[in-house]
Amino acid sequence: MTENIELLLYAGVFATGLVSTAGYYFARFYLFKDSKESGAANKEKFSAKPKPVTKTKTLTEALTKSKKSLWFRTAESGGEEVKSLDELEEALYMADIGPQTVSFLVDQVKEKITENSNSFDLNEVKDFFRAEMLDLFTPLEGELVYKRALTGSHAGESKAPYVISIVGVNGAGKTTSIGKLAHKFLSEGKKVMVVAGDTFRAAAQEQLGVWADRSKALIFKAPLETKDPGAVAFQAYEKAKKENVDILLIDTAGRLHTQDNLMKELEKVQRVLKKHDTKAPHEVWMVLDSNTGMNAFFQAESFHKTLGLTALILTKLDGSSKAGTILGIRKSLGIPIFMLGLGEGIDDMKIFEPEDFVQSLV
Numbered sequence: 359m360t361e362n363i364e365l366l367l368y369a370g371v372f373a374t375g376l377v378s379t380a381g382y383y384f385a386r387f388y389l390f391k392d393s394k395e396s397g398a399a400n401k402e403k404f405s406a407k408p409k410p411v412t413k414t415k416t417l418t419e420a421l422t423k424s425k426k427s428l429w430f431r432t433a434e435s436g437g438e439e440v441k442s443l444d445e446l447e448e449a450l451y452m453a454d455i456g457p458q459t460v461s462f463l464v465d466q467v468k469e470k471i472t473e474n475s476n477s478f479d480l481n482e483v484k485d486f487f488r489a490e491m492l493d494l495f496t497p498l499e500g501e502l503v504y505k506r507a508l509t510g511s512h513a514g515e516s517k518a519p520y521v522i523s524i525v526g527v528n529g530a531g532k533t534t535s536i537g538k539l540a541h542k543f544l545s546e547g548k549k550v551m552v553v554a555g556d557t558f559r560a561a562a563q564e565q566l567g568v569w570a571d572r573s574k575a576l577i578f579k580a581p582l583e584t585k586d587p588g589a590v591a592f593q594a595y596e597k598a599k600k601e602n603v604d605i606l607l608i609d610t611a612g613r614l615h616t617q618d619n620l621m622k623e624l625e626k627v628q629r630v631l632k633k634h635d636t637k638a639p640h641e642v643w644m645v646l647d648s649n650t651g652m653n654a655f656f657q658a659e660s661f662h663k664t665l666g667l668t669a670l671i672l673t674k675l676d677g678s679s680k681a682g683t684i685l686g687i688r689k690s691l692g693i694p695i696f697m698l699g700l701g702e703g704i705d706d707m708k709i710f711e712p713e714d715f716v717q718s719l720v
């Protein structure tokens with residue numbers, strides 16, 4: 359009797375094994391084969407899709423790296439959050455805030471926080487920094503510059519074009535910023551004209567032409583024989599006035615602040631424009647690549663001395679870890695920050711808002 363039960367049990371186990379093995383191979387042969395086929399089909403369908411367009415970064419996303427560089431030690435030093443005033447001071451230096459601004463901020467922390475307490479509370483320091491950083495700026499300073507340009511409030515006579523000269527070193531993002539700005543001003547119903555002051559580099563003029571097409575701005579093309587940037591600007595002004603243009607954006611060739619002859623050339627462009635309107639150019643905006651670090655400070659200082667900058671544009675903040683540079687430049691030079699470049703697309707820009715900037719950075 360027991361033997362019979364054992365036999366039945368063995369038979370049962372054997373039968374179950376047989377059925378599940380057969381089931382496994384059946385499933386593997388039919389189902390897995392199918393899923394492989396549909397996988398290949400999906401792959402084909404997927405690759406046939408257009409490439410996704412790069413997402414425009416928000417200010418908070420763009421400032422992630424900069425924020426990390428301010429409040430965390432470098433990877434070589436452990437990469438943890440700063441835990442003492444010394445570590446914070448080092449992080450601020452590494453973020454290229456500039457020695458003058460770093461010592462100002464650190465002295466303030468020493469005086470107002472750490473003197474009365476033995477421990478270093480980073481959250482308390484951050485709250486304090488928010489207030490101190492905000493103090494470096496004028497409330498809504500980017501917006502004020504923007505409104506100035508929109509209303510043409512500096513122009514010598516009504517109906518005269520508001521002339522904005524865009525300057526900076528090579529590759530800082532001048533032409534791209536002009537494209538973005540032309541688009542923005544046009545969206546406000548302004549009549550916008552752009553002109554390439556770089557008369558020697560054909561590519562520079564073509565590039566501005568592409569941005570004029572994209573933004574639907576008018577473009578002034580000087581006769582081929584006109585090689586002097588001053589003469590081009592003069593003629594562009596005449597044309598802009600005739601066509602009732604509201605805003606004339608002058609692109610200029612990139613140059614280093616140390617290239618005296620090229621800096622003099624920009625001075626001459628300004629002098630020539632004054633023959634039309636003694637207040638022109640009404641704005642001189644310098645474009646700075648925020649990856650440049652401390653060099654951006656020296657460039658801005660020198661351009662300001664020669665040309666009298668009225669505002670700064672900081673480009674390539676997406677991907678940069680040096681947004682702290684803005685604090686140093688702003689404190690030392692006192693020139694308002696107008697616009698931030700957050701990518702290569704026509705909408706990848708933001709009018710600078712101190713509150714927003716400080717909130718995203720701290």
Ligand SMILES: Nc1nc2c(ncn2[C@@H]2O[C@H](COP(=O)(O)OP(=O)(O)OP(=O)(O)O)[C@@H](O)[C@H]2O)c(=O)[nH]1
Binds near residue numbers: 528533534674677706
């Ligand atoms: N990621 C990023 N790239 C930018 C930004 N602004 C400009 N660029 C890129 O920087 C490069 C140089 O930009 P341009 O606008 O040609 O610079 P430029 O100052 O006119 O250069 P030159 O006329 O040669 O002196 C281009 O590849 C732009 O796409 C920005 O805000 N973010």
Ligand SMILES: [Mg+2]
Binds near residue numbers: 562
């Ligand atoms: Mg250019």
